[in-house]
Amino acid sequence: xxxxxxxxxxxxxxxxxxxxxxxxxxxxxxxxxxxxxxxxxxxxxxxxxxxxxxxxxxxxxxxxxxxxxxxxxxxxxxxxxxxxxxxxxxxxxxxxxxxxxxxxxxxxxxxxxxxxxxxxxxxxxxxxxxxxxxxxxxxxxxxxxxxxxxxxxxxxxxxxxxxxxxxxxxxxxxxxxxxxxxxxxxxxxxxxxxxxxxxxxxxxxxxxxxxxxxxxxxxxxxxxxxxxxxxxxxxxxxxxxxxxxxxxxxxxxxxxxxxxxxxxxxxxxxxxxxxxxxxxxxxxxxxxxxxxxxxxxxxxxxxxxxxxxxxxxxxxxxxxxxxxxxxxxx
Amino acid sequence: xxxxxxxxxxxxxxxxxxxxxxxxxxxxxxxxxxxxxxxxxxxxxxxxxxxxxxxxxxxxxxxxxxxxxxxxxxxxxxxxxxxxxxxxxxxxxxxxxxxxxxxxxxxxxxxxxxxxxxxxxxxxxxxxxxxxxxxxxxxxxxxxxxxxxxxxxxxxxxxxxxxxxxxxxxxxxxxxxxxxxxxxxxxxxxxxxxxxxxxxxxxxxxxxxxxxxxxxxxxxxxxxxxxxxxxxxxxxxxxxxxxxxxxxxxxxxxxxxxxxxxxxxxxxxxxxxxxxxxxxxxxxxxxxxxxxxxxxxxxxxxxxxxxxxxxxxxxxxxxxxxxxxxxxxx
Numbered sequence: 001x002x003x004x005x006x007x008x009x010x011x012x013x014x015x016x017x018x019x020x021x022x023x024x025x026x027x028x029x030x031x032x033x034x035x036x037x038x039x040x041x042x043x044x045x046x047x048x049x050x051x052x053x054x055x056x057x058x059x060x061x062x063x064x065x066x067x068x069x070x071x072x073x074x075x076x077x078x079x080x081x082x083x084x085x086x087x088x089x090x091x092x093x094x095x096x097x098x099x100x101x102x103x104x105x106x107x108x109x110x111x112x113x114x115x116x117x118x119x120x121x122x123x124x125x126x127x128x129x130x131x132x133x134x135x136x137x138x139x140x141x142x143x144x145x146x147x148x149x150x151x152x153x154x155x156x157x158x159x160x161x162x163x164x165x166x167x168x169x170x171x172x173x174x175x176x177x178x179x180x181x182x183x184x185x186x187x188x189x190x191x192x193x194x195x196x197x198x199x200x201x202x203x204x205x206x207x208x209x210x211x212x213x214x215x216x217x218x219x220x221x222x223x224x225x226x227x228x229x230x231x232x233x234x235x236x237x238x239x240x241x242x243x244x245x246x247x248x249x250x251x252x253x254x255x256x257x258x259x260x261x262x263x264x265x266x267x268x269x270x271x272x273x274x275x276x277x278x279x280x281x282x283x284x285x286x287x288x289x290x291x292x293x294x295x296x297x298x299x300x301x302x303x304x305x306x307x308x309x310x311x312x313x314x315x316x317x318x319x320x321x322x323x324x325x326x327x328x329x330x
Numbered sequence: 331x332x333x334x335x336x337x338x339x340x341x342x343x344x345x346x347x348x349x350x351x352x353x354x355x356x357x358x359x360x361x362x363x364x365x366x367x368x369x370x371x372x373x374x375x376x377x378x379x380x381x382x383x384x385x386x387x388x389x390x391x392x393x394x395x396x397x398x399x400x401x402x403x404x405x406x407x408x409x410x411x412x413x414x415x416x417x418x419x420x421x422x423x424x425x426x427x428x429x430x431x432x433x434x435x436x437x438x439x440x441x442x443x444x445x446x447x448x449x450x451x452x453x454x455x456x457x458x459x460x461x462x463x464x465x466x467x468x469x470x471x472x473x474x475x476x477x478x479x480x481x482x483x484x485x486x487x488x489x490x491x492x493x494x495x496x497x498x499x500x501x502x503x504x505x506x507x508x509x510x511x512x513x514x515x516x517x518x519x520x521x522x523x524x525x526x527x528x529x530x531x532x533x534x535x536x537x538x539x540x541x542x543x544x545x546x547x548x549x550x551x552x553x554x555x556x557x558x559x560x561x562x563x564x565x566x567x568x569x570x571x572x573x574x575x576x577x578x579x580x581x582x583x584x585x586x587x588x589x590x591x592x593x594x595x596x597x598x599x600x601x602x603x604x605x606x607x608x609x610x611x612x613x614x615x616x617x618x619x620x621x622x623x624x625x626x627x628x629x630x631x632x633x634x635x636x637x638x639x640x641x642x643x644x645x646x647x648x649x650x651x652x653x654x655x656x657x658x659x660x
Contacts, residue, residue, distance in 0.1 A: 019591070022591065022592060022593055023591065025593075026472045026473050026591075027472055047593060048593075098660070101656055101657075101660050102653065102656045102657055105656055122660060127660045129466070129470065129601075131659055131660045132466070132644055134659045135644045135645065135647075135648050135650075135655065135659050136459070136462070136644050136647070138648060138659070139620040139623075139644075139647040139648040139649075140459065140613070140616055140617050140620055141613075141616060142356045142357055142616075142649070143356050261349070261352065261353065261356075261608075261609055261612035261613060261615075261616055262352060262609065262612055263352055263355075263377060263378075266608075267607075267608035267609040267612055268606075268608045269605075269606070269607050269608060269609070269612075269613045269616075270604075270605070270606040270607075271459075271603075271604075271605055272602075272603070272604045272605075272606075273601075273602070273603050274600075274601075274602045274604075275599075275600065275601055275602075276598075276599070276600040276602075277597075277599050277600075278591075278596075278597035278598045278599060279591055279592065279597040279599070282591035282592055282597055282599075283470070283471075283591060283599045285591075286470055286471060286472075286591055286599075287470050290469040290470055293469075308645075308655075308656070308660055309644075309660075310643065310644045310645040310655055310659075310660065311643050311645055312643055313640065313641050313642055313643050314462055314465045314466050314469075314639075314640045315465065315638075315640040315641055317465075317466070317469040318465050318468060318469040319469075319472070320465075323432065325465065325638075325640055326431055326432045326435055326638065327431075327432055329461055329464045329465050329468070329640075330428070330431050330452060330457045330461045330638055330639075330640065
């Protein structure tokens, strides 16, 4: 174990940044040295940290931070911030636009190799812990099918899509696994499932005054990509109800590998990894912090460049010695 | 991906060795080149392999085998075979005497380093996949408790212990998780559980003629370490019933991490990894074969010495390119 504490910086102070701030407290080999924001530092109310700085000052902190946790969003923040800061800092981020991960990996790899730093990308639970389980379970059971179910939990992307509809004041969308399909998978039936058969979408919508209820509902249900391929339930609620009943950040989901062994695929083998989370951002943050430890250790080993969760040995992320692992956890 | 197939040898042809033979078939980057046995090769009935040799010939195969899978038992075979063969072969084994893993690691590390080979020890599901999940989930959630439950499945050690009792002809013992305790853990109650509260033991016993039923039952239930600390149910059955109803090799279990995030440990987060296996030895064998791939790759990278499942990046065990992983599985 490291004697000196690992010095962590946070860039971006939303739900994820706040989660990281809190998670560092539960890791006694780390300390938070600074939070950087694009906003006016005076406007930021942290949980405990007193050192909030404008991002314009970050260059001065290059030598004082071991790992910078990039807590911005995947749509616009990370594609820009990632390659920019990966030259000067070891980084960990939660880049989660699945389709663009290969190109994001490329730019991060180039940038971090150039700066002789380590960048760990796409950390969290999906991509992240779920990816790890998809890979491990397919390697353990090459014959079989893998199913990923998400929920019940709020999808920010889908909630935002509803909010963009004319006449909608606010909205929350839950992604919910279809219980009947989950049961078939757990029974080892290996069904072919359509999009509609895997998840259902439940929406709580606050209308603007004078908005056309039926028109809004129709627009939601027929929205391509987001809702058209699903069974969608729409509830209209008051803003007060929405804030009271639908502002929790719980989420969850499961990865199931249903495979076979034996010469005639005689034996069924089922691997299930499941998460039940009260706080999606706090749990995600907690995983980011574990991989900050790996970034620090990889950097010490001079293993520069971009890495994903798949490239990192489990022993690298835990605050235990090799002896403790062999004795207590293996 | 490797163009040449990885050449696998099997040492020891019991249930595990047979499972490995079958599992190789489902991995198209591997081929089985030889099975070695201490018995007379003519007495071995394989599933498909035609090349069964006496172990005395193994030295001639040093250059023709990339990875030797040691399929002997942990009690007497592996402590002797492991360090002996680790000098000349890359090896994977399923050494599972938890208390002695640190010393086994030491001798395997010394031997494989000396021979410039790679030895991956203690592979399977516990130790193995369960160890991996204990480490990952504790790293993800440093505050919390980890619970491991096994079963329902046969424990060979406990079955053997019953068979050694005078008057017992044959016996099978099932380890069964206590459902009530599992539910408490899943509810995030973080109970303190005694041995008795975690598992119960159910035994099916065939008596010798004239054996004293009550005496046998008493001896089982009071046996130190094995049964005395548990609730134990004993059924007496005929040998025919035992063979008919209790010779399946199904098993399973789960690792649950019940943790907290947030400043006042406000939010509960639950991670569960569960296995439902029709064939314990075939699933174990399937994992061994995946780690044979890692042994081969680590050897190519000259990363000599002993490793455990905790030291190996997930991408090392799967037959996919880096590009496929980034695109399809992350």
